[in-house]
Structure formats: structure tokens, C-alpha cells
Amino acid sequence: MELIYTGKTKNVYRNDAGQTVLEFKDDVTGEDGKFDPGANQVGLSIEGVGQKNLGMSAYFFEKLNTEGILTHYISSDLDGNFMTVRDAQIFGKGLEVITRYRAVGSFYRRFGDYIEEGAPLDTYMEVTLKDDERGDPFISQDALDQLGILSKEDYETLESLNAQIADFIQAELATKGLELYDLKLEFGLEQEMGQIMLIDEISGGNMRVFKGDESIEPLALAAYFIEG
Numbered sequence: 001m002e003l004i005y006t007g008k009t010k011n012v013y014r015n016d017a018g019q020t021v022l023e024f025k026d027d028v029t030g031e032d033g034k035f036d037p038g039a040n041q042v043g044l045s046i047e048g049v050g051q052k053n054l055g056m057s058a059y060f061f062e063k064l065n066t067e068g069i070l071t072h073y074i075s076s077d078l079d080g081n082f083m084t085v086r087d088a089q090i091f092g093k094g095l096e097v098i099t100r101y102r103a104v105g106s107f108y109r110r111f112g113d114y115i116e117e118g119a120p121l122d123t124y125m126e127v128t129l130k131d132d133e134r135g136d137p138f139i140s141q142d143a144l145d146q147l148g149i150l151s152k153e154d155y156e157t158l159e160s161l162n163a164q165i166a167d168f169i170q171a172e173l174a175t176k177g178l179e180l181y182d183l184k185l186e187f188g189l190e191q192e193m194g195q196i197m198l199i200d201e202i203s204g205g206n207m208r209v210f211k212g213d214e215s216i217e218p219l220a221l222a223a224y225f226i227e228g
Contacts, residue, residue: 008042009053009205015084019074022083024050024057028205028218041132050081052222053203057083059225060169060202069165070190070197088188088199092149094130095139095186097158099123099166102181104208123163157196158187165198173209176224178216181208 001013001021011023026049027042034044054076061073072085100107103119127144128136144150150158162185170180184207186200200206204218 009050010201013082020085020087022085022201024054024081024083024201026050046219049205049218049222051078052219052226053201053205054078054081054083055226056203056222057201060172061198063172064165064168064198067168069161069168070195072188072190072197072199083201085199086197087191088197089191090186090188090199091144092129092147095144095150096128096130096136097162097185097187098126098128098182099162099185100126100182101170101179104181107182123167125159125162125166154196161196161198162187169202169207177211178221178224179210181210183207 001015003011004014004020005012008029009025009027011025013021013023015021026045026047028044028046028049029042030044055078058073058076058078061071064071065073072088074084074086076083100121101123103111103115103117103121107121107124108115108117126138127141128138130136139149141152141155144155145152165185166180166183169183173180185198185202187196188199189195190197204216204221207221209216209221
């Protein structure tokens with residue numbers, strides 16, 4: 001396979017059949033050696049977390065595909081840490097869509113004068129640019145439209161699709177006695193029909209999950225959904 005791009009938590013390849021293949025690495029985002037799904041740099045490496053994140057992603061992508069929700073997922077190879085995916089056109093240089101169910105993390109740091117830490121939120125969505133140098137800044141619907149990144153019509157489609165997916169993931173976690181505090185997803189355009197679809201991954205590396213008062217780390221979270 002030909003290496004196309006090296007990312008923080010994944011490498012991107014093109015296989016002999018011309019398909020895009022993602023390799024999940026044992027790196028997770030965080031700061032000072034502590035896991036944080038909201039961080040924009042690699043904070044630590046955890047042996048085996050790449051395979052577990054891949055397995056959990058495959059679990060959710062297959063569930064969503066069965067529900068008729070369009071994703072980029074085609075297949076996975078857990079032994080090699082590889083996921084084969086459909087090509088997608090990203091919006092601008094990439095967007096991150098964050099869904100919050102609790103006032104924690106950066107949300108609480110910004111708005112702590114108006115809300116108690118940990119207070120419930122109603123499927124609250126915000127969009128940030130993928131821009132490490134600028135700290136992944138928040139961007140409004142109007143700015144996305146006026147900068148030619150995402151039209152107002154596509155924003156509404158994205159908002160509805162994201163809520164559907166996030167609420168589905170929240171419900172799946174609840175069946176395991178787990179509570180989803182927040183979640184970071186990515187979307188792109190499917191290239192044949194131009195439809196918005198879910199891309200990237202759905203794993204412990206991009207969500208904050210609790211069981212009671214205990215934060216569940218990525219490896220422990222994956223164990224709820226995959227064997228081994």
C-alpha cells in the first residue's frame with residue numbers, strides 16, 4: 001500500500017485496488033500524559049488502543065449502516081489495524097462536529113458563569129475548524145456559509161444527521177450502563193452522489209464517557225463492545 005498521509009492517531013493509505021485504507025495507531029489525544037478527547041495534539045500512547053478503537057469504530061459503523069445511515073465504512077481488518085473506507089470530500093480543510101450532553105471540558109471553561117459543571121445539555125452541537133495552529137477554533141453557521149465551507153442547507157442536513165447519530169450512540173452506551181458526556185465526529189461528502197456521510201472513527205478516542213462518577217478510558221470503553 002502507498003502511504004498518503006500521516007495523522008495524529010491514524011495513517012492513510014491507498015491500496016492496490018485504489019481504495020482508501022486507514023491505519024489506527026496507538027496514539028490518543030491529550031495533554032501532560034492525560035487522555036482528553038478535546039485536545040488537538042497527541043498526549044500519550046497506549047499499547048493496543050489502535051486495535052480497540054478500530055474494533056469499536058467497526059461496531060458502531062456497522063450498526064449505523066444497518067440503520068440506513070450513510071458512512072464511509074466498508075470493512076475492517078483488526079489484525080492489521082486497518083479500515084477500508086469510501087473516499088470523501090471534506091468541508092474546507094476539515095471540520096469537527098462536537099455534541100455535548102453535559103457541561104464539561106471546554107464548554108464549561110467558556111460558559112461556567114452561566115451553568116454548573118456537569119449540568120445536562122440537550123444534544124448541543126458546535127462546529128470547529130480542524131486547525132491545530134489556531135487551536136481548532138469554533139465557527140458559526142453564518143461564517144461557514146460566507147466562507148464557502150458549508151452552505152446553510154448543508155449545515156441543516158449536517159445538524160440533523162449528527163443529532164441522529166449522536167443520540168444513537170448515546171442510547172447504545174446507555175444499554176451498557178454508560179453515560180455519554182460529549183462526542184466528536186467528522187463528516188464529508190460521498191463523492192458519487194454528493195451526500196453528507198459520517199467519516200473518520202467512532203471510538204473511545206473521540207468521546208467522553210462515564211459510568212457513575214468514573215471516567216472510562218478508551219481501552220476500558222472498547223471492552224464493552226468488542227471481544228478480546
